[in-house]
Amino acid sequence: MKILIIEDEDTLAQSIRLYLEQDGCICEVAEKFADGITKSGLYDYDCVLVDITLPGGTGLDVIREMKRCQSKAGIIVISAKNSLDDKITGLEIGADDYLTKPFHLSELNARIKALVRRNQHQGDAVIVFGEITINPISRSVKVFDVEIFLTRSEYDLLVYLIANKNRIVSHESLAEHLIGEEADHLDDFKFVYSHIKNLRKKIVDAGGADHIKAIYGIGYKLSA
Amino acid sequence: MKLIQHTGRQFLLYSIAVLLAGSLGLYFTMKHLIREELDDSLHYVRTSIEKNPEIFHEEPFGQELLGDLIFLRPISHSSTKETFTDTSFYSTIEGEIEPFRKYTFHTTLGKKVYEVAICRKRIENKDILINIGGWTFGILFVLILILNMVNRRVAKYTWSPFYRALQSIKTFSLGTHKAHSQPLSGIDEFDDLNRELHQMTGKMLQDYVALKQFTENASHEIQTPLAVMQTKTELLYQSIDDQQQLQHVDDIRAAASKLAGINHSLLLLARIENRQFAEIKSVQVDVILKSKVDTLKPLTEGIQIEILHELHHTEVLANPYLLESLLSNLLMNAIRHNLSNGIVEIVLADRVLLIRNTGRPLTKTPELLFKRFSKDDESGTSTGLGLAIVQEICVQHGWRISYRNEGKWHEVRVAFGPFAI
Numbered sequence: 309m310k311i312l313i314i315e316d317e318d319t320l321a322q323s324i325r326l327y328l329e330q331d332g333c334i335c336e337v338a339e340k341f342a343d344g345i346t347k348s349g350l351y352d353y354d355c356v357l358v359d360i361t362l363p364g365g366t367g368l369d370v371i372r373e374m375k376r377c378q379s380k381a382g383i384i385v386i387s388a389k390n391s392l393d394d395k396i397t398g399l400e401i402g403a404d405d406y407l408t409k410p411f412h413l414s415e416l417n418a419r420i421k422a423l424v425r426r427n428q429h430q431g432d433a434v435i436v437f438g439e440i441t442i443n444p445i446s447r448s449v450k451v452f453d454v455e456i457f458l459t460r461s462e463y464d465l466l467v468y469l470i471a472n473k474n475r476i477v478s479h480e481s482l483a484e485h486l487i488g489e490e491a492d493h494l495d496d497f498k499f500v501y502s503h504i505k506n507l508r509k510k511i512v513d514a515g516g517a518d519h520i521k522a523i524y525g526i527g528y529k530l531s532a
Numbered sequence: 533m534k535l536i537q538h539t540g541r542q543f544l545l546y547s548i549a550v551l552l553a554g555s556l557g558l559y560f561t562m563k564h565l566i567r568e569e570l571d572d573s574l575h576y577v578r579t580s581i582e583k584n585p586e587i588f589h590e591e592p593f594g595q596e597l598l599g600d601l602i603f604l605r606p607i608s609h610s611s612t613k614e615t616f617t618d619t620s621f622y623s624t625i626e627g628e629i630e631p632f633r634k635y636t637f638h639t640t641l642g643k644k645v646y647e648v649a650i651c652r653k654r655i656e657n658k659d660i661l662i663n664i665g666g667w668t669f670g671i672l673f674v675l676i677l678i679l680n681m682v683n684r685r686v687a688k689y690t691w692s693p694f695y696r697a698l699q700s701i702k703t704f705s706l707g708t709h710k711a712h713s714q715p716l717s718g719i720d721e722f723d724d725l726n727r728e729l730h731q732m733t734g735k736m737l738q739d740y741v742a743l744k745q746f747t748e749n750a751s752h753e754i755q756t757p758l759a760v761m762q763t764k765t766e767l768l769y770q771s772i773d774d775q776q777q778l779q780h781v782d783d784i785r786a787a788a789s790k791l792a793g794i795n796h797s798l799l800l801l802a803r804i805e806n807r808q809f810a811e812i813k814s815v816q817v818d819v820i821l822k823s824k825v826d827t828l829k830p831l832t833e834g835i836q837i838e839i840l841h842e843l844h845h846t847e848v849l850a851n852p853y854l855l856e857s858l859l860s861n862l863l864m865n866a867i868r869h870n871l872s873n874g875i876v877e878i879v880l881a882d883r884v885l886l887i888r889n890t891g892r893p894l895t896k897t898p899e900l901l902f903k904r905f906s907k908d909d910e911s912g913t914s915t916g917l918g919l920a921i922v923q924e925i926c927v928q929h930g931w932r933i934s935y936r937n938e939g940k941w942h943e944v945r946v947a948f949g950p951f952a953i
């Protein structure tokens with residue numbers, strides 16, 4: 309998977325690159341507006357991450373340019389939390405998703421994967437992880453070909469963990485994935501625990517292996 | 533007392549004193565003048581009598597001459613003594629006792645010596661007094677009338693720039709970003725006042741805007757480093773195996789996350805106060821609430837909190853983002869401060885939103901609830917800004933918010949007021 313990161317904050321861009329490359333993605337970073345325009349025009353990417361505030365221009369213009377050139381890449385806007393207008397404009401002019409800073413890398417990763425999957429396979433791709441098969445369209449999950457019935461939260465957690473497999477995913481990012489920015493107000497993330505517990509039980513009951521490992525006090529890690 | 537009444541009263545008091553003194557002076561002067569004139573003319577009568585003694589040829593003499601009563605009494609010794617006295621006679625014409633001036637002197641008519649008394653009707657002192665007094669009171673009455681009229685006009689027209697300025701100061705608010713300004717009135721004092729007020733409020737606004745701008749800039753600048761910290765800790769998770777070190781990293785993450793929360797809230801507060809959410813439209817509260825409740829289902833199901841709601845269709849004029857923020861904050865508050873297996877009740881009806889939740893008793897006074905950085909639980913990750921934001925949003929939209937505690941039930945009530953476009 310080829311990803312272009314248009315972000316002027318170098319440390320942030322490198323963190324994103326590192327995280328995504330661990331999954332075998334090929335990442336390029338453009339730190340300036342002109343770079344962003346050039347690179348997004350020259351090469352084909354599966355996904356482009358665009359920061360709105362860039363030296364030399366606005367990320368919105370990068371998106372407009374990409375849309376003008378009929379780029380097929382998925383576009384995710386990453387921007388400061390307070391720019392609500394940017395969010396609306398960004399989505400209006402053709403961005404596929406929007407993420408506000410500060411965000412969790414695991415969330416970004418999951419969004420990229422979901423977006424690319426939708427774009428490349430017109431959505432009919434199934435997610436396979438060991439004995440678990442997920443159909444994102446019907447939101448159905450099978451363990452060894454036996455369908456298990458998950459609640460919305462359990463399903464979302466499973467897809468999220470699979471997208472970030474072999475990595476520690478923090479309680480906070482899971483909580484935010486489930487209820488959005490309201491999780492900011494929370495003192496603890498006990499509710500994540502109860503959903504994960506049920507999810508594990510359902511998979512194990514269906515004969516699957518217990519892939520989800522609790523990292524005490526931190527979060528969870530799903531691995532084969 | 534109004535200034536104009538005060539000065540009017542002073543003016544009136546002095547006017548009364550001057551008028552009284554003036555009328556007294558006038559009374560005495562007039563009395564004196566009239567008497568002098570009377571005495572002079574009586575003296576003149578004496579001269580005519582002495583020149584024409586032949587008009588008196590009968591004794592005893594008492595006759596009327598040109599309206600004057602003249603009495604003659606023969607005496608043996610003559611002296612130069614003459615007296616003027618006030619006296620009164622019964623007038624047959626008028627049918628009442630009339631005041632007279634009597635001039636008595638000794639003179640020789642023919643060969644005989646007489647005491648002559650000439651009496652002439654005089655004006656009564658009482659009459660003079662009544663006349664002067666009447667005029668004085670008349671003038672006073674007219675004066676009060678005119679003063680009142682002038683005061684009224686002055687208050688209405690001359691003082692109107694002052695009252696306008698006062699009103700403008702009363703309604704002055706930093707949030708509106710408008711300095712005090714009034715058109716020239718043509719009255720130096722008021723123009724001076726307005727000029728100074730304009731400068732003062734302008735300076736205040738400048739300082740205020742600068743401060744807010746600073747808050748906003750600072751907040752914005754803090755965001756990026758926080759994002760870096762958060763992503764770096766996430767990267768660290770992946771490369772650390774040691775549980776204790778992982779815990780340290782997680783503590784850093786939690787701290788950065790809390791900081792990000794505070795920063796976000798402060799920024800939001802600053803932007804609300806800066807009136808940066810000016811866009812107002814009709815928003816359906818019930819729809820937003822319903823979707824919030826749905827969004828939070830993973831949370832409420834996870835910690836087994838029951839949300840009961842009764843949502844009637846309610847439309848309000850609001851900034852959609854702020855309204856959503858208000859509802860989020862209230863809802864999250866009701867969930868966070870709940871008991872295990874607790875209940876949240878939401879009732880939206882008659883343009884009033886009630887959010888009730890079970891919970892532990894408050895440890896601080898309810899008045900402090902809406903204050904910034906005031907929190908019930910010092911150890912929690914709560915920023916203590918949520919209700920301050922709620923309060924600010926309510927103030928901005930002119931909604932009334934109140935809190936009530938009844939046993940284990942905590943209730944927040946938001947009255948949206950009438951819907952008006």
